[in-house]
Amino acid sequence: MLTIKNLHASIEGTPILRGINLEVKAGEVHAIMGPNGSGKSTLASVLAGREEYEVTEGEVIFQGKDLLEMAPEDRAREGVFLAFQYPVEIPGVSSTNFLRTALNQVREYRGQEPLDAVKFLSLMKEKMKLVEIDQKLLSRSLNEGFSGGEKKRNEIFQMAMLEPTLSILDETDSGLDIDALRIVSNGVNQLKSDKNATIVVTHYQRLLDYIVPDYVHVLYKGRIVKSGTKELALELEEKGYDWIKEEVDSAAV
Amino acid sequence: MSTLTTQDTFDVLLESAPQNFSALRTAGKELYQSAGLPVAKAEEYKFTAITKKLEKSISDFRAASPISISKNQIIESTFKGFDGYTLVFSNGKFLPELSSQIEGIEVSGLNESTGGVGTIAKAEKDAFAALNQATFNGGISIKVPKKVQVDKPILLLSFNQSNDGQVITPRFWIEVGDFAEVTFIDQSVGLVDSPYFINKVVEVKGGINSQINYYRLQHEGDQVIEVSNIETDVLADARFTSVNISLSGDMVRNNLSLNLLGSNCEGNMYGIYLLNGKTHVDNHTNVDHTIPHAESNELYKGIFDEQSRGVFNGKIFVRQDAQKTNAFQQNNNVLLSEDAIVNTKPQLEIWADDVKCSHGCTVGQLDEEALFYLQARGIDKTLAKGLLLYAFVGEVLEKIEDESFKNHVVGLIQNRLGSKF
Secondary structure, three states: OOEEEEEEEEEEEEEEEEEEEEEEOOOOOEEEEEEOOOHHHHHHHHHHHHEEEEEEEEEEEOOOOHHHHHHHHHHHHHHHHHHHHOOOOOEEEEHOOOOOOOOHHHHOOOOOOOOOOOHHHHHHHHHHHHHOOOOOHHEEOOOOOOOOOHHHHHHHHHHHOOOOEEEEEEOOOOOOOHHHHHHHHHHHHHHHOOEEEEEEOOOOOHHHHHHOOEEEEEOOOEEEEEEEEHHHHHHHHOOOOOOHHHHHHHHHO | OOOOOOOOOHHHHHHOOOOOOOHHHHHHHHHHHHHHOOOOOOOHOOOOOHHHHHHHHHHOOOOOOOOOOHHHHHHOOOOOOOOOEEEEOOOOOEEEOOOOOOOOEEEEEEEEHOOOOOOOHHHOOOOOHHHHHHOOOOOOEEEOOOOOOOOOOOOEEEEEEOOOOOEOOEEEEEEEOOOEEEEEEEEEEEEOOEEEEEEEEEOOOOOOOOOEEEEEOOOOOOOOOEEEEEEEEEEOEEEEEEEEEEOOOOOOEEEEEEEEEEOEEEEEEEEEEEEOOOOEEEEEEEEEEEOOOOOEEEEEEEEEEOOEEEEEEEEEEEOOOOOOOOEEEEEEEEOOOOEEEEEEEEEEEEOOOOOEEEEEEEEEEOOOOHHHHHHHHOOEEEEEEEEHHHHHHHHHHHOOHHHHHHHHHHHHHHHHHHOOO
């Protein structure tokens, strides 16, 4: 589904990603872990098409298409979804209106009929249950005045509505209490199928107790320096990142 | 073509002014002549070089005679969904035969028995108000008697077109009795895209506990130059709300003055400017709190694209006696182009010591992070921009209580922003 080859990216001339290689197949869950500043969020942003990052080398193929050539909206329409680390508050745009516009733009791109108000509302009601989100929240301006947990739940709710092929969860667990974490993870797990894939970007292992990964990759200084299964995450939880840093840094000398 | 100068620009107009209201006109002429047109960098017109603009763009400073208007033109120019009364003007002259009859309201051409003309919009405050007082042609008087609640909005539909001259001088006198309620929609239609100059004065005399909405849509051709002076007296327990929507024109200057004269009254000034091309719009507002326990609210939002230019100047006076005043003012602007300019200035003068006043002006760009967020959900960039900008001005649109007019304005704005959804 997704093939990342030798991906290099920089921001304002500073290289952040220095040769990422990653293969994600349908049905898989990949966790990207790593210390702060290792490039985890950059990778998520580059995949979603954030313009500040300049890709200097490498390629990303998503379902046979060159992802890097596409505008952010086209990536979303092709089925890439980024759950933001910091969802943006947009006063004056109601969540409902926003989602309906987004959903219908995605449907139009895929050659589907737009949903009318009735069908849209019933779909919304169905998906709301997944993340236990209150309808009152959705009649308000997008994310405005939402708590941290409500914002993250809203991200997963949007994901449920848009039914992406590849979901990238950027630090979705940060700042969540255990109840919210359980709700969010539960939503993600229910959306999982053998046709879609998930990349979970996280600093902490805790989330992976709830969203169990097939593969764990450790990112450090812009490269994947270690890959393994969920046991690697537990090892990191126990020993921290220093041993990996040392391994990599001594190898470089 | 003769070379015009500041001194004699409007001489022909002054000499050929109508004969009625002679005392008023003489006073206006004297005030105009002693003030003269604003010179370059005059404080009140610092960012709006109106004199230069007039001398460059207008060649015939005579009054434009009324043109004939057909019923069809009126129907075509009335926005969809409008349900109300229509009063029709041609180059500033009221056309009663084409206008609605409104039961219980006195509507007539302006004549000397009207009384009060010139007592609210004070000619000494602005050279253009003085010039209007000296030269207005026609005009209208609308009187809503005490306790009358006008059931539907009144559309003041003005057709403009340069004719034998290029100067149009409308004058409205509106008197609303105690406890009366009325909504006006002031809209001008340019019949051809030619340069002309509108110098308009609207005086509103509101009664005790009256409720008045004055909505205005400026959406004429890109060669129109306009100066308007709208002034109102707001008495005790009354509410006056102005919503001004500016979408086009060459150079537009709006002077809006609210005199809060009775306790527990409320004055609201709201506006949107959504400009492109080289349009220049200047909103100068002035609210004068003279008595205790009154409230004023002001919110203007501007979006400037291409080489457009905006000016906002909001004066709030709180006199020594006006304790317990609540006065709020805000002006927020978004610049979409590097060539767009906005000058914004709050100007508060507060002599009372027990008041709540706030003001804030911002000038910024479109929030890139918000734009990316919408795009990342599959929304086209142009549409996403439109959604964000529409949301930005939405707060002002909410102030329009008449649904049909609101829908009309929403449609125009969404069209401009490419944000229909």
